[in-house]
Amino acid sequence: MASRIYFDNAATTRIDPLVVETMMPYLTEHFGNPSSIYSYGRENRLAIEKARKSVAAILNAHPSEIFFTSGGTESSNTAIIAAVQQLGCKRIITSPIEHHATLHTCTHLEQTDAIALEYVGLLENGHIDLDHLHQMLSSSTEKTLVTLMHANNEIGNITDIDQVGTLCKQYSAIFHADTVQTVGHFPLDLKKTKVDFITGAGHKFHGPKGIGILYINAENSIKPLIHGGGQERNMRAGTENMYGIIGFAKAFELATEHHATDRQHIQGLKTYMKEQLTEKIPGVVFNGDVDGNSLYTVLSVGFPKNERSEMLLFNLDINNICTSGGSACSSGADQGSHVIRALNTKDQVTIRFSFSKYNSKEEIDTVVETLIKII
Numbered sequence: 001m002a003s004r005i006y007f008d009n010a011a012t013t014r015i016d017p018l019v020v021e022t023m024m025p026y027l028t029e030h031f032g033n034p035s036s037i038y039s040y041g042r043e044n045r046l047a048i049e050k051a052r053k054s055v056a057a058i059l060n061a062h063p064s065e066i067f068f069t070s071g072g073t074e075s076s077n078t079a080i081i082a083a084v085q086q087l088g089c090k091r092i093i094t095s096p097i098e099h100h101a102t103l104h105t106c107t108h109l110e111q112t113d114a115i116a117l118e119y120v121g122l123l124e125n126g127h128i129d130l131d132h133l134h135q136m137l138s139s140s141t142e143k144t145l146v147t148l149m150h151a152n153n154e155i156g157n158i159t160d161i162d163q164v165g166t167l168c169k170q171y172s173a174i175f176h177a178d179t180v181q182t183v184g185h186f187p188l189d190l191k192k193t194k195v196d197f198i199t200g201a202g203h204k205f206h207g208p209k210g211i212g213i214l215y216i217n218a219e220n221s222i223k224p225l226i227h228g229g230g231q232e233r234n235m236r237a238g239t240e241n242m243y244g245i246i247g248f249a250k251a252f253e254l255a256t257e258h259h260a261t262d263r264q265h266i267q268g269l270k271t272y273m274k275e276q277l278t279e280k281i282p283g284v285v286f287n288g289d290v291d292g293n294s295l296y297t298v299l300s301v302g303f304p305k306n307e308r309s310e311m312l313l314f315n316l317d318i319n320n321i322c323t324s325g326g327s328a329c330s331s332g333a334d335q336g337s338h339v340i341r342a343l344n345t346k347d348q349v350t351i352r353f354s355f356s357k358y359n360s361k362e363e364i365d366t367v368v369e370t371l372i373k374i375i
Helices: 017-027 039-059 072-085 100-112 130-138 161-170 242-257 259-280 312-318 338-342 361-374
Strands: 066-069 091-094 116-119 144-149 174-178 197-201 212-216 298-304 348-354
Touching (some): 017 242, 039 066, 039 242, 066 242, 072 091, 072 100, 072 144, 072 174, 072 197, 100 116, 100 144, 130 144, 130 161, 144 161, 161 174, 259 298, 259 361, 312 361
Parallel strands (some): 091 116, 174 197
Antiparallel strands (some): 066 212, 197 212, 298 348
């Protein structure tokens, strides 16, 4: 079987061998329950707290503000539900291009808690209309939650969360930033950015699946979403994902240490692929602010819609090329991308290519050659 080319790193990444190596002792001899009082437990408790301090230091947060979860979806659900049910928010402002972990939680709260749900407008290039957000915040004195992605997982657009945070503070709004695509890829300083909650997921930056973080600003006191035990300082019940926590911290350390080199390499791949597609495939377009304020890991491409391109994703898979038509988190439901629909693009077949440090220009050449044959 021919080797696969993997260009779907925004969905999940290959785990770094150094992360696996760091996790292995906690899959074998360090098996004690961290909540137990005997030595096996105490040793693992110390390892968890060391991991928490490492993550907090990178984010410039206090360790008491970092909570380990099962991933970005749980973290976002916890933050959004707490803002409404515990912090007194009667209105939510979000955007139509958020991840479904946010959108579906917001619509659920609209239906069950009778909160007002409003959507901020988008600019032509897919960025959030921050002037419209300002108008929305100034139009009501009702306590508001603003929940917006730092970087969009499908088109890569980056929102200025420093500016959003400042606006939220001005109008006493709670601000939840979905940073799943930027933790591990983009420097964050939580002493500088005025944010109440952020989220992260280890598998987006070469860590393990099933582990994430929720940052809760010390100014906010909330109750757990999951009940049953006193783990995570009474914020999340359930036996800790010991090896996941260790793996998350190690992956985050590696991503931070090698950020400049990895970013330069990956940005080069994105630029090269854009140039090759533009040169060799007539009518190709790119979604979002591709040459502006955009993630270096994501390239959303629109191919002219015709009988050859309509099965493009399937045909790429047949050729051992792994890509995405949108968010992999909603795979299995052929409904198209809500993000691409919100951008009002017409007559295109959209493919998201997303890159990592393990990809190469030679792989891009192979993909472009395959695309030419298919289309």
